[in-house]
Amino acid sequence: MTAPAIEDLLRELTPQVLGALVRRQGQFEGCEDAVQEAVLAAAVQWPAEGVPGNPRGWLLTVASRRLIDQLRSDHARRERESATAAVEAPPEDVPDTDDTLVLLFLCCHPTLTAASQIALTLRAVGGLTTAEIARAFLVPEATMAARISRAKQRVRAAGSSFSLPAGAELQERLQVVLHVLYLIFNEGYTASSGRELHRADLAHEAIRLTGMVHAQMPEDGEVTGLLALMLLTHARREARTTPAGDLVPLDEQDRTKWDRGLIDKGVELVKASLAGSALGPYQLQAAIAATHADAATAEETDWPQVHALYLILERIAPNPMVTLNRAIALAETEGPQAGLALLATLDGDERMAGHHRLLSVRAHLLEKTGDTAGAYEHYRRAARSTASIAEQRYLESRAGRVRA
Amino acid sequence: MKFLIGMHINPAVLDALTDEERAAIGAGHGRFIEELKQSGELITTQALADPSQAAVVSVRDGRTVVTDGPFLEAKEYLGGFYLVDCENKDRAIELAARIPDAAIEGLGIEVRQVMFADGQLEA
Numbered sequence: 001m002t003a004p005a006i007e008d009l010l011r012e013l014t015p016q017v018l019g020a021l022v023r024r025q026g027q028f029e030g031c032e033d034a035v036q037e038a039v040l041a042a043a044v045q046w047p048a049e050g051v052p053g054n055p056r057g058w059l060l061t062v063a064s065r066r067l068i069d070q071l072r073s074d075h076a077r078r079e080r081e082s083a084t085a086a087v088e089a090p091p092e093d094v095p096d097t098d099d100t101l102v103l104l105f106l107c108c109h110p111t112l113t114a115a116s117q118i119a120l121t122l123r124a125v126g127g128l129t130t131a132e133i134a135r136a137f138l139v140p141e142a143t144m145a146a147r148i149s150r151a152k153q154r155v156r157a158a159g160s161s162f163s164l165p166a167g168a169e170l171q172e173r174l175q176v177v178l179h180v181l182y183l184i185f186n187e188g189y190t191a192s193s194g195r196e197l198h199r200a201d202l203a204h205e206a207i208r209l210t211g212m213v214h215a216q217m218p219e220d221g222e223v224t225g226l227l228a229l230m231l232l233t234h235a236r237r238e239a240r241t242t243p244a245g246d247l248v249p250l251d252e253q254d255r256t257k258w259d260r261g262l263i264d265k266g267v268e269l270v271k272a273s274l275a276g277s278a279l280g281p282y283q284l285q286a287a288i289a290a291t292h293a294d295a296a297t298a299e300e301t302d303w304p305q306v307h308a309l310y311l312i313l314e315r316i317a318p319n320p321m322v323t324l325n326r327a328i329a330l331a332e333t334e335g336p337q338a339g340l341a342l343l344a345t346l347d348g349d350e351r352m353a354g355h356h357r358l359l360s361v362r363a364h365l366l367e368k369t370g371d372t373a374g375a376y377e378h379y380r381r382a383a384r385s386t387a388s389i390a391e392q393r394y395l396e397s398r399a400g401r402v403r404a
Numbered sequence: 405m406k407f408l409i410g411m412h413i414n415p416a417v418l419d420a421l422t423d424e425e426r427a428a429i430g431a432g433h434g435r436f437i438e439e440l441k442q443s444g445e446l447i448t449t450q451a452l453a454d455p456s457q458a459a460v461v462s463v464r465d466g467r468t469v470v471t472d473g474p475f476l477e478a479k480e481y482l483g484g485f486y487l488v489d490c491e492n493k494d495r496a497i498e499l500a501a502r503i504p505d506a507a508i509e510g511l512g513i514e515v516r517q518v519m520f521a522d523g524q525l526e527a
Binding site for chain 2: 113114115116119137138139140142143144145146147148149150387388389392
């Protein structure tokens, strides 16, 4: 087995082994450390010595031993006899239950900050090492290690049981899980700061984890919708930047570079999810992405449909960013003045005050009306307001273009 | 999101502090650093030597010209900074408010978002 194949296998097995260990030993914090150590040991040993016949069993055995060692040293420190006695039993074969979902709900515990939920999810469910997560978020490993350890303490303090939430709580908690997966994808898709516009590894990881949730909850329209949204967005990644790293807006992208395979999969998922009963925000966003994917050229975009979908989205999940996007669609169907009039309704909204997206959309629409001086002014202000270098460069080039 | 929390100090204001006040500031920074380390939000913190030790470097016609002292003649100088990675700007502001300097008239704390980063992050 090649090293990347081993890595994939380890990532897949991590939540299974962790789930099995927590079910037996009942302490998420210590088990998670032990599994991480077992995975690190496997990553070193397996490429050199070959993958064992029962890789899951191997990981479980090594992780159990690490946990026992850990408890023994705790025991020596605190002279607590009962703690070790409980884990002396040799590990049995791994039970067939998949605890990936349970773990995911635990890692996305509502008492944690989003940054902690993301870090813990990537490690305990995604099987990434602390060093890999630290690198992805451009922080020192010690910072990430502290964040993960604090997150686990919080989960323990919250007194969560190792089971799926029931009833109405399940839907509520699922929203948090989906939001965390969405944030991981977004972090991979557009870095919130810095020069790297794509961090494809995080986007891949988000798609893989969302696919896992979808496999276990295929009936949930929002899970399906989120997976579709990710696939349809990811399909554009090659067209989204120039080789030099400059941003290419949707209407100027070379659509032959869009990944047809991903689009087909995404569209199929959107159709399946829309056939269900309730409509959610991820489904609608996926439907909008599918409408764009359907147009061979920017001119062929079905803007009335995009606008109608944003209108529904605005009703079920009111948010100034949705209104902003609807203004773009409205400008396409009814002209830039109509779009600008809708933007004006956002001026009093303090969530949007000085937001670079509001400034840049207004700049675009002013440019369409022929107000080049106004467009220039807004492009420049938008460029100053963004914390993304790629976006700043793009906005400055637009400013230069309207001035010329 | 990464933020640089810059501490603008005024040597005259610092000189006017009592030893107890100065010790309290030092202890406050110590506690703040510990908290940031435990929460997993600290990337690094550095304090800078006195502005009188600064050198201003420029190259004119290929020749390097070095002059002593700070670039800006001002009452306040950058005395040090915290580089943090936290949830959002509100959280960065909340952290900044915990820095002891924030409670002292004449000293300034400034929160700036980081836009580009490269290089080894391990201190």
